[in-house]
Amino acid sequence: MDIIIDVKNLNAWYGEKQVLYNVSLQIPRYNITAIIGPSGCGKTTFLRCLNRLHELTPGNRVEGEIYFYGKNFKGNIYDSKVDPVEIRRHMGMVFQKPNPFPMLSVYDNVAIGLKINGIRDKKKIDEIVMDSLKKAYLLDEVKDALHKSGASLSGGQQQRLCIARAIAYNPEVILLDEPTSALDPVATSKIEQLLVELKREYTIVIVTHNMQQAARIADYTAFMYLGKLIEFAPTEELFETPKNELTERYITGKFG
Amino acid sequence: MIKKIKLYNILFVAICSLALIITLVPLIWILAEVIANGISAISFSLLTNLPAPPGIPGGGIGNYIQGTIILSAVASLIGFPVGLLMGIFISEYREHKFAPVVRFFVDVFAEFPAIVIGIFVYVIIVRGDIFKLFGINALCLGSICIGPTGFSAIAGSISLALLMIPIVTKSVEEALNLVPTSIKEAALAMGMPRWRMVLTISLSYARGGLILSYILALSRIAGEAAPLLLTVLGSFYWFTSFYDRIGALPLAIFTYGLSPYEDYRAQAWAASLLLILVVLILNIALRILIERRMIR
Numbered sequence: 001m002d003i004i005i006d007v008k009n010l011n012a013w014y015g016e017k018q019v020l021y022n023v024s025l026q027i028p029r030y031n032i033t034a035i036i037g038p039s040g041c042g043k044t045t046f047l048r049c050l051n052r053l054h055e056l057t058p059g060n061r062v063e064g065e066i067y068f069y070g071k072n073f074k075g076n077i078y079d080s081k082v083d084p085v086e087i088r089r090h091m092g093m094v095f096q097k098p099n100p101f102p103m104l105s106v107y108d109n110v111a112i113g114l115k116i117n118g119i120r121d122k123k124k125i126d127e128i129v130m131d132s133l134k135k136a137y138l139l140d141e142v143k144d145a146l147h148k149s150g151a152s153l154s155g156g157q158q159q160r161l162c163i164a165r166a167i168a169y170n171p172e173v174i175l176l177d178e179p180t181s182a183l184d185p186v187a188t189s190k191i192e193q194l195l196v197e198l199k200r201e202y203t204i205v206i207v208t209h210n211m212q213q214a215a216r217i218a219d220y221t222a223f224m225y226l227g228k229l230i231e232f233a234p235t236e237e238l239f240e241t242p243k244n245e246l247t248e249r250y251i252t253g254k255f256g
Numbered sequence: 257m258i259k260k261i262k263l264y265n266i267l268f269v270a271i272c273s274l275a276l277i278i279t280l281v282p283l284i285w286i287l288a289e290v291i292a293n294g295i296s297a298i299s300f301s302l303l304t305n306l307p308a309p310p311g312i313p314g315g316g317i318g319n320y321i322q323g324t325i326i327l328s329a330v331a332s333l334i335g336f337p338v339g340l341l342m343g344i345f346i347s348e349y350r351e352h353k354f355a356p357v358v359r360f361f362v363d364v365f366a367e368f369p370a371i372v373i374g375i376f377v378y379v380i381i382v383r384g385d386i387f388k389l390f391g392i393n394a395l396c397l398g399s400i401c402i403g404p405t406g407f408s409a410i411a412g413s414i415s416l417a418l419l420m421i422p423i424v425t426k427s428v429e430e431a432l433n434l435v436p437t438s439i440k441e442a443a444l445a446m447g448m449p450r451w452r453m454v455l456t457i458s459l460s461y462a463r464g465g466l467i468l469s470y471i472l473a474l475s476r477i478a479g480e481a482a483p484l485l486l487t488v489l490g491s492f493y494w495f496t497s498f499y500d501r502i503g504a505l506p507l508a509i510f511t512y513g514l515s516p517y518e519d520y521r522a523q524a525w526a527a528s529l530l531l532i533l534v535v536l537i538l539n540i541a542l543r544i545l546i547e548r549r550m551i552r
Binding site: 056085088089091097099100102112116117165166 | 351438444446449461463
């Protein structure tokens with residue numbers, strides 16, 4: 001198995017409260033890895049540790065190692081010599097609530113990530129923006145609204161705009177935090193199809209509280225409970241023959 | 257029982273209405289008085305001419321208008337950037353150990369009486385004690401020397417800038433606090449450094465609030481007389497240099513309003529009306545712009 005992210009003994013605190021306990025997990029390249037578990041199990045915190053976003057909230061703390069084997073970076077992202085800003089450029093993130101920059105146009109929402117990565121050539125930016133919008137299955141719907149505010153789109157379109165924004169600067173990993181929980185079923189299914197397409201070029205880690213969603217799109221699924229990783233296995237295996245009793249009770253709906 | 261509740265309700269609304277009337281009556285009265293007395297004195301020549309001796313027609317308040325514009329502009333150039341940076345610091349870097357200290361001092365500073373700031377600038381800059389502090393009479397860089405300024409436009413601008421800073425700081429802080437965390441996180445998650453996130457995302461998201469904070473501070477300093485009395489003193493002539501005395505509308509209101517001459521008092525009313533109109537127009541224009549979403 002080709003591993004892109006290797007998490008070793010990850011512990012995280014939210015202020016004084018520990019929310020992750022010794023989580024170790026290997027995320028395979030060009031696959032969709034889903035993280036499921038009941039609310040408050042630490043799955044979002046886990047995701048936010050992967051791009052060092054968790055530590056940005058004052059009082060938060062992380063211990064442990066996360067090895068990232070990217071094209072331009074190989075090593076522990078929590079090494080003291082590593083600049084978290086640089087790490088985040090290797091990863092794109094999509095949040096629970098669509099959060100396009102409302103003061104920027106649809107076009108600029110996607111282009112801004114290129115500008116911070118030092119791409120100045122207008123033609124090249126144009127090309128990448130169009131390509132990203134196309135990859136996010138959004139171009140046809142917004143090609144006449146490229147200069148309208150990002151906030152003028154529908155919820156589902158906004159979320160796809162956020163995906164386009166996240167892939168524009170060519171990260172290797174896309175992190176998604178319950179990206180469809182605020183969307184209707186039609187918009188949700190569009191995003192799910194999109195993710196399955198995207199895994200050809202990107203490694204995808206998705207947090208979801210929707211088990212069906214994990215079953216539909218994920219190649220690997222991790223089940224977390226109370227800050228601990230309970231079970232991690234290929235999705236089919238986890239749902240059909242769970243090894244842990246807790247996993248079985250959760251996926252059969254006995255708690256959660 | 258129900259009757260009693262209804263009675264209390266009516267009573268409460270009545271008390272609230274009374275408070276409203278107590279507030280509104282003086283406000284409308286002031287406006288009416290200023291308009292009634294000021295409008296007859298306002299004319300084109302009043303706005304463009306220099307003052308004339310009492311009793312001689314054709315005198316104007318042009319130099320006071322010019323002075324207020326110059327003083328406000330220079331004060332804005334100094335005060336707004338400083339206030340903006342301080343506001344950014346205590347909002348965007350609120351976890352920094354100095355942020356609460358700065359916030360506390362800004363709060364105290366904002367409550368300072370304007371006259372105290374006037375005295376401070378008088379001692380430090382007009383009289384030049386800041387130079388004596390370093391044991392010199394003036395600070396010279398080559399042939400250019402800066403010494404005690406005397407009553408001057410620059411001293412007045414500095415006193416107005418000092419008044420402006422805490423107002424700008426506090427309202428910029430509030431405007432930036434309204435920028436959603438989700439927007440900031442989106443920027444940081446794509447590998448934007450913190451300073452760049454503040455400059456491109458937060459400031460741009462909050463630009464409406466930033467303009468509002470500037471207008472708020474400008475409205476406040478444009479009408480201040482107390483610090484100018486101690487730093488500028490006033491002048492009957494057009495602006496000559498930043499090291500000279502200069503006129504200002506609040507000073508015109510102060511001196512003319514106290515004068516025994518009928519035509520001077522009328523001009524004081526006109527100056528009051530002008531100040532109120534400018535502040536009112538600025539605020540109304542801004543609200544229209546915000547409502548039409550031309551600025552957020």
